[in-house]
Amino acid sequence: MTMPLEELQRTMCAAVMQPLTADEDMQPRDTTGRWSGRAMDEVASGFIAPNDRLTAFERLEIYNRQYWFRIQSAFHEDFPALRAVVGSDRFEALMNAYLAQHPSRSFTLRNLGSKLCDWLAENPGYAGRRLTLALDVARVEWAYIEAFDSAERRSLNDEEVAAVNGDSRLALQPHLQLLALSYPADDLVLDMHQREQRETSEAGTRPELEDEEESTPIRLRKRPTWLAVHRSDFSVYYKRLSAPEYRVLTTLREGKTLAEALDAGFTGSRLSATTQLSRVREWFAAWAQLGWICIPE
Amino acid sequence: MSGNRFNAFKDYGVGIGLRIPHYEHIFAHKPGVDWFEIISENYMVDGGRPLQMLDRIMENYRVVQHGVSMYFGSAQAPDREHLRRLNSLVKRTNTPWLSDHLCWGSVDGTYSHDLLPLPYTWEAVEKTAARIREVRDFVEIPVAVENVSSYAEFVDSEMTEWEFLNEVVERADCGILLDVNNIYVSSVNHDFTPMDYVNAIPAERVAQIHIAGHTRYEKYILDTHDHPVIDPVWQLYARAIERCGPTPTLLEWDDRIPSFEEVWAEARKAERYLEPVKKHKAVEHEEEKQLAEVAQ
Numbered sequence: 083m084t085m086p087l088e089e090l091q092r093t094m095c096a097a098v099m100q101p102l103t104a105d106e107d108m109q110p111r112d113t114t115g116r117w118s119g120r121a122m123d124e125v126a127s128g129f130i131a132p133n134d135r136l137t138a139f140e141r142l143e144i145y146n147r148q149y150w151f152r153i154q155s156a157f158h159e160d161f162p163a164l165r166a167v168v169g170s171d172r173f174e175a176l177m178n179a180y181l182a183q184h185p186s187r188s189f190t191l192r193n194l195g196s197k198l199c200d201w202l203a204e205n206p207g208y209a210g211r212r213l214t215l216a217l218d219v220a221r222v223e224w225a226y227i228e229a230f231d232s233a234e235r236r237s238l239n240d241e242e243v244a245a246v247n248g249d250s251r252l253a254l255q256p257h258l259q260l261l262a263l264s265y266p267a268d269d270l271v272l273d274m275h276q277r278e279q280r281e282t283s284e285a286g287t288r289p290e291l292e293d294e295e296e297s298t299p300i301r302l303r304k305r306p307t308w309l310a311v312h313r314s315d316f317s318v319y320y321k322r323l324s325a326p327e328y329r330v331l332t333t334l335r336e337g338k339t340l341a342e343a344l345d346a347g348f349t350g351s352r353l354s355a356t357t358q359l360s361r362v363r364e365w366f367a368a369w370a371q372l373g374w375i376c377i378p379e
Numbered sequence: 380m381s382g383n384r385f386n387a388f389k390d391y392g393v394g395i396g397l398r399i400p401h402y403e404h405i406f407a408h409k410p411g412v413d414w415f416e417i418i419s420e421n422y423m424v425d426g427g428r429p430l431q432m433l434d435r436i437m438e439n440y441r442v443v444q445h446g447v448s449m450y451f452g453s454a455q456a457p458d459r460e461h462l463r464r465l466n467s468l469v470k471r472t473n474t475p476w477l478s479d480h481l482c483w484g485s486v487d488g489t490y491s492h493d494l495l496p497l498p499y500t501w502e503a504v505e506k507t508a509a510r511i512r513e514v515r516d517f518v519e520i521p522v523a524v525e526n527v528s529s530y531a532e533f534v535d536s537e538m539t540e541w542e543f544l545n546e547v548v549e550r551a552d553c554g555i556l557l558d559v560n561n562i563y564v565s566s567v568n569h570d571f572t573p574m575d576y577v578n579a580i581p582a583e584r585v586a587q588i589h590i591a592g593h594t595r596y597e598k599y600i601l602d603t604h605d606h607p608v609i610d611p612v613w614q615l616y617a618r619a620i621e622r623c624g625p626t627p628t629l630l631e632w633d634d635r636i637p638s639f640e641e642v643w644a645e646a647r648k649a650e651r652y653l654e655p656v657k658k659h660k661a662v663e664h665e666e667e668k669q670l671a672e673v674a675q
């Protein structure tokens with residue numbers, strides 16, 4: 083009896099996405115529970131025809147390998163600094179566990195790592211002893227991806243900036259990413275991201291991952307760091323922020339008024355009102371120059 | 380070159396795939412490439428450098444969009460966000476036609492990012508044709524479907540691949556992006572005669588042709604787009620051109636990408652086959668014109 087198309091596609095998808103063995107072969111038995119642990123050659127024979135050179139299992143295995151090689155390659159490209167921090171072997175385990183739990187839910191591989199930071203926080207064992215640094219680095223690398231190609235809206239002009247008052251609600255550029263970190267991880271990521279090249283293609287080949295030399299990351303000391311990852315003239319930049327500046331920006335992004343954002347920014351501050359005002363003017367001048375402030379939609 | 384309604388009657392010649400490693404050379408030297416094919420998904424973003432680069436390319440070149448994840452053969456409805464972004468890019472590029480693959484690759488919202496083969500069944504014919512029509516109606520430009528390389532066949536298949544392709548394009552009333560390298564790869568992997576495939580396709584529906592290289596392993600061939608085009612594939616190309624007439628032709632090179640000059644030189648080999656056919660067509664056209672004048 084013919085298998086309905088949708089059922090066949092669910093079946094093949096589950097088989098293709100089943101994690102490979104340590105030797106990068108297809109699992110000899112079902113490990114997903116979908117087929118109750120049955121032998122995969124039986125599963126494959128249920129819908130794939132063999133030929134005189136390849137069994138149904140071997141034909142399905144080609145797709146199983148291609149799937150993993152492709153998404154592993156994309157993940158490697160997106161998180162080179164994380165790989166350097168946790169080490170190659172641990173990174174492979176981390177990557178495979180993450181991708182098994184979070185396969186792509188988007189038409190583009192660009193979004194493959196969108197859940198990585200939350201997942202790593204929930205699964206700290208995969209990061210080893212350097213969890214905090216690994217989390218910081220993953221956040222910076224994901225912020226880079228967001229800043230690289232997120233939208234850019236019209237920023238406020240000088241007249242609009244002059245008209246801003248305490249009741250104003252302001253939006254921030256979609257490409258502007260705000261991070262509170264335990265390490266100055268931008269230094270490490272900047273050092274590792276010597277070259278960014280992400281492109282979708284039809285090529286079904288395994289990248290030369292195993293030939294890559296393991297990069298040694300620069301050593302960092304723990305130091306609270308507030309960071310803006312943003313785009314200017316089509317390039318991504320990192321700008322360190324002060325803690326109050328970070329709090330003002332994140333409060334504005336939550337949709338609060340400027341007065342509320344400033345309150346949040348200077349809570350507990352010992353600065354005089356005059357100094358605070360001076361700081362706010364400096365920040366606004368910088369934000370306006372960088373085009374970070376927009377009218378809410 | 381003569382066009383047809385599936386490529387908006389465009390007379391595009393030989394092009395190559397637009398790839399990041401070649402940007403610098405293209406901007407610096409402005410080589411005389413007739414057109415570039417872009418992978419739609421690389422530019423379906425909200426902003427930033429990808430779109431800036433695309434806009435710069437379009438200042439000097441014509442581009443045609445080629446997708447890798449519309450998955451015409453997926454049994455479920457297309458993702459609306461994908462369609463919206465695709466349509467937005469179509470408006471930006473003014474691509475005369477749009478192509479994607481005769482395959483599937485997603486189910487229940489999970490994407491394989493691979494070009495998975497379809498079972499050649501009547502159910503798949505109907506569902507695939509319906510989805511092609513839906514996409515074409517959304518983007519409002521001609522759509523061409525590309526035959527893929529495959530490494531597996533299904534026990535449920537009821538017809539040959541070319542019979543399946545013909546049924547789909549007939550029901551969808553769409554064009555074909557004929558990939559002669561994919562025909563060759565699949566012919567070795569599935570033991571059929573590739574020329575039978577080329578001879579069976581409806582020539583009047585071929586909007587575009589792809590040529591590419593591949594990698595041969597002991598028991599199968601993988602479509603890797605990382606080598607020059609081999610002679611047997613050029614022979615299939617020659618026959619396709621003979622049947623279809625001069626057709627927009629594109630060389631794909633996606634991995635281990637060599638210099639721009641090397642890729643462009645490989646693509647231009649297609650002109651050896653195109654030029655004689657173009658001359659022959661021109662003579663035929665002239666003779667028809669003279670006959671018409673005599674008749675008057």
